[in-house]
Every structure is written in C-alpha cells, then in structure tokens.
Amino acid sequence: MTAQPQWIEAGPENVATLTPVFDAYRQFYEQATDTGLAERYLHDRLSHRESRIWFTVCEETQETLAFAQVYPTFCSVRADSVWVLYDLFVVPQARGRGLARRLLEHVHTMAALSEIREISLTTARTNSAAQALYESLGYRRDDVFLRYVRE
Numbered sequence: 001m002t003a004q005p006q007w008i009e010a011g012p013e014n015v016a017t018l019t020p021v022f023d024a025y026r027q028f029y030e031q032a033t034d035t036g037l038a039e040r041y042l043h044d045r046l047s048h049r050e051s052r053i054w055f056t057v058c059e060e061t062q063e064t065l066a067f068a069q070v071y072p073t074f075c076s077v078r079a080d081s082v083w084v085l086y087d088l089f090v091v092p093q094a095r096g097r098g099l100a101r102r103l104l105e106h107v108h109t110m111a112a113l114s115e116i117r118e119i120s121l122t123t124a125r126t127n128s129a130a131q132a133l134y135e136s137l138g139y140r141r142d143d144v145f146l147r148y149v150r151e
Contacts, residue, residue: 004102005056005066008054015046016039021065021067022042051072052083054068054103055068066089066094069088080117081114083116088121101133105137
C-alpha cells in the first residue's frame with residue numbers, strides 16, 4: 001500500500017461496516033465469533049460516545065482493512081484526560097503494509113488535537129510484533145505497576 005490511507009472517524013452509521021472486522025479482532029483474541037454481540041457493542045459505544053474509532057477501507061471492495069478504538073478516561077494522579085488504546089487490528093490480508101503504524105500515527109495526531117497527553121495500552125505478552133511497533137513509536141513498557149483482573 002503506497003497511498004496514504006484515508007482514516008474515517010466512526011459514528012453509529014458505520015457499525016455495519018465495522019462489525020465483521022471487530023468480530024475478527026475478537027476471534028484473534030480467542031473469543032467465539034458473534035457478529036450480533038459485536039454489532040451491539042460497537043453501536044452502544046459509538047451511540048453513547050464512549051469510545052472513538054478510526055478505520056480505513058479498501059477502495060475496491062469497501063471492506064474495512066484496519067481500525068483502532070480508544071476509550072477516553074481520566075488519570076487522577078495527573079489530574080488530566082487520557083486515552084486507553086484498547087483495540088488495534090489490521091486484517092491478515094492487509095498486514096505488512098505499514099497500516100498499523102500509520103493508524104497509530106493518526107491516533108497520536110487526534111490525541112494532540114484533543115489535548116490528550118497520554119495514551120496507554122496493553123497487549124498480549126506473546127504479541128512481539130505489536131510490542132516492537134509500540135516501542136518504535138515511543139511507547140515504554142510499564143515495569144512499575146502491576147495489572148490485576150477480577151472476573
């Protein structure tokens with residue numbers, strides 16, 4: 001891919017376009033396919049303005065090639081607004097073209113325009129490709145805090 005992708009900020013009207021790739025993203029993380037769940041989740045986040053999603057589509061097929069989703073939240077210690085980058089996905093057939101890097105650079109630009117000074121993220125310990133990308137863009141691994149989860 002040599003042309004600069006057009007990044008579209010999603011709204012509720014884009015849910016049908018995003019649902020298949022969001023479902024594929026969930027499957028990548030070993031969740032069962034469930035397009036109904038994916039559709040409802042995206043619709044709820046976007047219609048309630050609880051997240052921001054940017055995506056790009058293939059000009060020929062109009063299929064979504066990549067997307068990123070951030071959740072605006074706050075940092076009490078810094079007394080500031082921050083974003084949590086929770087989802088970043090490039091469909092397998094579009095990988096190796098620099099889309100993830102360009103998408104992250106777009107997210108960084110949007111954060112700066114929104115006066116967001118920090119973006120945090122987590123990734124699987126085994127996802128070395130993603131870790132290399134994040135580190136090449138200036139993300140630092142947090143070796144101070146531990147993450148805990150309770151289900």
